[in-house]
Amino acid sequence: MATDPLSLTFAALADPTRRAILARLTEGPATVKELSAPFDMSGPAVSKHLRVLERAGLITRGRDAQWRPCELDATPLRQVSEWADGFRQFWDASYRRLDDYLAQLQANQPPDTDHPA
Amino acid sequence: MATDPLSLTFAALADPTRRAILARLTEGPATVKELSAPFDMSGPAVSKHLRVLERAGLITRGRDAQWRPCELDATPLRQVSEWADGFRQFWDASYRRLDDYLAQLQANQPPDTDHPA
DNA sequence: TAGTTAAATAACCAAGTGGTTAGGCATGAT
DNA sequence: ATCATGCCTAACCACTTGGTTATTTAACTA
Numbered sequence: 077m078a079t080d081p082l083s084l085t086f087a088a089l090a091d092p093t094r095r096a097i098l099a100r101l102t103e104g105p106a107t108v109k110e111l112s113a114p115f116d117m118s119g120p121a122v123s124k125h126l127r128v129l130e131r132a133g134l135i136t137r138g139r140d141a142q143w144r145p146c147e148l149d150a151t152p153l154r155q156v157s158e159w160a161d162g163f164r165q166f167w168d169a170s171y172r173r174l175d176d177y178l179a180q181l182q183a184n185q186p187p188d189t190d191h192p193a
Numbered sequence: 194m195a196t197d198p199l200s201l202t203f204a205a206l207a208d209p210t211r212r213a214i215l216a217r218l219t220e221g222p223a224t225v226k227e228l229s230a231p232f233d234m235s236g237p238a239v240s241k242h243l244r245v246l247e248r249a250g251l252i253t254r255g256r257d258a259q260w261r262p263c264e265l266d267a268t269p270l271r272q273v274s275e276w277a278d279g280f281r282q283f284w285d286a287s288y289r290r291l292d293d294y295l296a297q298l299q300a301n302q303p304p305d306t307d308h309p310a
Numbered sequence: 311t312a313g314t315t316a317a318a319t320a321a322c323c324a325a326g327t328g329g330t331t332a333g334g335c336a337t338g339a340t
Numbered sequence: 341a342t343c344a345t346g347c348c349t350a351a352c353c354a355c356t357t358g359g360t361t362a363t364t365t366a367a368c369t370a
Contacts, residue, residue, distance in 0.1 A: 150283035166267035
């Protein structure tokens with residue numbers, strides 16, 4: 077797998093379980109067991125997901141007796157947002173093309189308001 | 194692998210080659226050979242990357258004689274941007290915490306400008 | 311000391327990834 | 341009809357992923 081930061085982040089996000097864990101962590105830190113609760117999945121499976129999130133820098137892990145609380149670190153998501161925003165004009169393109177088409181229609185042959193589509 | 198649309202999109206983006214292909218396609222449609230040119234990689238390898246992008250709905254493929262031109266479809270990136278934006282307050286949080294700290298410092302014990310840190 | 315709880319590690323498995331080479335199939339050119 | 345081009349599929353490889361169960365480590369508790 078690619079090991080550059082952006083690729084690690086995207087790879088970490090490419091799993092619904094991990095995205096759900098991040099969503100849960102927006103409400104505050106949680107232990108591994110708390111994070112496991114919503115999922116029909118063994119503890120080690122959740123541990124692996126957490127390791128992927130940690131490698132991507134999306135969570136940090138502390139230590140409190142036998143608990144290892146996880147905390148959200150959303151800073152890598154900033155790069156994700158910025159990368160995606162670079163394509164905004166292209167996902168807007170179809171709508172703009174439709175707007176242009178409608179504007180041109182309006183200018184050249186105004187629709188007959190007596191016969192709306 | 195997860196097969197929901199957002200996971201497919203994130204997985205497709207988790208590779209620098211595929212992101213470079215998308216960047217190239219912002220300049221307009223291209224054939225597979227044109228897309229392969231910048232990469233030290235066999236044709237089939239690029240074909241596989243294109244299939245991943247196609248499965249994620251990020252490109253569409255046409256047919257022109259023996260060429261199979263690829264075109265960008267950025268609409269899935271809109272969901273990516275919206276998902277990431279949901280975390281904006283959290284990647285801003287550290288800066289806000291710093292601002293708060295500085296503001297509090299300013300109010301309670303104004304820094305000695307003769308002894309800057 | 312013995313027992314319980316939280317979490318990690320180890321070992322394993324099926325499936326997927328990212329790459330390769332070899333070969334096949336259309337299409338266009340000679 | 342033959343050949344070259346563009347691209348695909350097939351088969352293979354080493355490695356990763358997402359899951360499992362069993363075991364181990366670490367810390368608290370009785």
